[in-house]
Amino acid sequence: MSTQKLVNQVIIRNEQFIETAEQLKPELYESIVKPSSIVDIKADPEVIHGWRSEVVAPASSLADNEYQKNDSFVLDFGDHQVGYLTINIRPAGSPPDAPLKLKLTIGEMPVEMAEPFENYNGWLSSSWLQEETIFVDVLPAVISLPRRYSFRYVKFDVIDTSPKYRVVFDRVECKAVTSANLNAVEKISHQDPELQRMDEISIKTLADCMQDVFEDGPKRDRRLWLGDLRLQALANYETFRNNELVKRCLYLFAGVPDDKGKVPANVFVAPKLIADDTYLFDYSLFFAASLYDYYFATSDLETLKELWPTAYHQVDLALERLDKNNILKDSSDWWSFIDWEQGLNKQAPSQGVLIYTMKQAIRLAEELNVPERDSLKGRLDEIIEATKTHLWDKEQQFFISGSDRQVSWASQIWMVLAGVLTKEENSKLMKRLLEENPSVGIATPYMYHHLIEALIVSGEKERGIEEMKTYWGGMIQDGADTFWELYDPKNKDFSPYGSHLINSYCHAWSCTPTYLIRKFSL
Structure with missing residues (x-):
């Protein structure tokens, strides 16, 4: 047993129990998941939160597009994911003469792609809202983001490049993680769909x-x-x-x-x-x-x-x-x-x-x-x-x-x-x-x-x-x-x-x- 003091609180740590728990820490199953489509987020008062996604192109066409300052697009991974994002980026046009400034907005619902996080006024910390601003000094580059995300949609905002070059996103994927073995679940075939x-x-x-x-x-x-x-x-x-x-x-x-x-x-x-x-x-x-x-x-x-x-x-x-x-x-x-x-x-x-x-x-x-x-x-x-x-x-x-x-x-x-x-x-x-x-x-x-x-x-x-x-x-x-x-x-x-x-x-x-x-x- 050991004692730990927090504010207005004394914790009596049972180190034997804690060690037992540590020995039971699971291995995570990993799988690579790629986006299914490029989507637009449309206002629609008939759907929840007033926003829906609409497919505009398959995700496989992403590498055919070149993006520059103020361009944006949204990727739909087709289902909910929990894991780590990796992004392959290469330049197009003249040699890059300035860093790429890229903003990512990562969310579980279309509304998170549509309503600016800057307008959030809830009482829980805004740091729970999933977003990243990345500066890429050298292109081409493979960006592996260290944080784990929970999402279906990822919005890419190219904040700036330079007038001389554009960027191409050759590959975007998620390394999904879970300690659940999906193969262990007995499938049922319910008569009620x-x-x-x-x-x-x-x-x-x-x-x-x-x-x-x-x-x-x-x-x-x-x-x-x-x-x-x-x-x-x-x-x-x-x-x-x-x-x-x-x-x-x-x-x-x-x-x-x-x-x-x-x-x-x-x-x-x-x-x-x-x-x-x-x-x-x-x-x-x-x-x-x-x-x-x-x-x-x-x-x-x-x-x-x-x-x-x-x-x-x-x-x-x-x-x-x-x-x-x-x-x-x-x-x-x-x-x-x-x-x-x-x-x-x-x-x-x-x-x-x-x-x-x-x-x-x-x-x-x-x-x-x-x-x-x-x-x-x-x-x-x-x-x-x-x-x-x-x-x-x-x-x-x-x-x-x-x-x-x-x-x-x-x-x-x-x-x-x-x-x-x-x-x-x-x-x-x-x-x-x-x-x-x-x-x-x-x-x-x-x-x-x-x-x-x-x-x-x-x-x-x-x-x-x-x-x-x-x-x-x-x-x-x-x-x-x-x-x-x-x-x-x-x-x-x-x-x-x-x-x-x-x-x-x-x-x-x-x-x-x-x-x-x-x-x-x-």
Whole structure:
């Protein structure tokens, strides 16, 4: 063990766990991908964000064109890529008597090629926007860009050459990287072509997020978050079965708890393993849930024994937040994530997460035959009874949350997943939720996943498929080649960060249709 101090934070590093994680670091699969076409980006109010791409020439014709000052073009790689760009450039005309100044704009969506990054005014750092300005002193040249990008489109702006020469781009290619073995996935042939396409895009989304950890998004934030990990791991068990990568991620989290034993919501892995200073109630509990899913996917008893104390401690710490009535204390700070829905009160859905993860922890304790099993069972019964007494509104027939007695989608969904009511009561609750449609709704694919799963476990599989087609099918209709961080069919420009330019259009928590389709035989 060693101690690391950050601002207002003491991390107790478990070097043995960290070394275990390091030994599980995967090799990356590499492939060379070339652009498919040269495209124009056209304004179109009928498509998402108001911009679409239109093919003007095959990419193979690129080497036939000469470019000079103020010329530009956009390459389309035909599908989402994560990797490293290499550009071969040669001069045409007189010998180059000045450097080439070249600007590259790299993006996942047509809007990123159309709307100037200079106009970005969101609250996340603009440095996440992918762009480069390059000066090339000697031509011809092979430019291998050192940064890894997440993209489909690349815009080339020739800022300047000189009046005497032009440039030709002989070859542009991407070395795509992933730790996912695409050949390991069992192909399905679904009788429903929409679900078939959804499965394929989910797998592509997951693969592009699988690097040396399960990243939440390869464009942004490019790190390991516990909430994303839980859903990625579920999808992985049904597809790539890269279970060593899940194990690595669990050990990374267990390697850097704080001085109270709490695991962080996310970690950075470069230049070394660093715990972020963000702690979330639900994400910490999902360490236990992720260990539960891992164990029952792998039967890896040794890992369960090693990580059980960390998992149990997350539950133990969570129980400290209960008041005298066994209801979680609410607060106005960012204490639990649940969803990005504006105005969402987190008390009741977090109570559901607590019950959900306690049941999983009890099951793990039974596997290990440890004494925590009985104490957890006793507390669970008390908490479920308190939840029914204090958070169930008999008049509205909904669970309520916070001092304002808010009725939200998230509260009902998590109480269904937690199994607070009977299956018959859950079915009635989900039907009522869909019929009455409370105004505090769902903002992310992350929460939509839980909606679909709640419908399935309450016996409403067909309605779950219908909702999947509306939501993820809507993304496909709007041009998704990987699934997005955020999607609101009623407000397609929605971003919790102040600008859709900074949104991630390949995001881990959106990859779960493949899990739902395969796990529940949809």
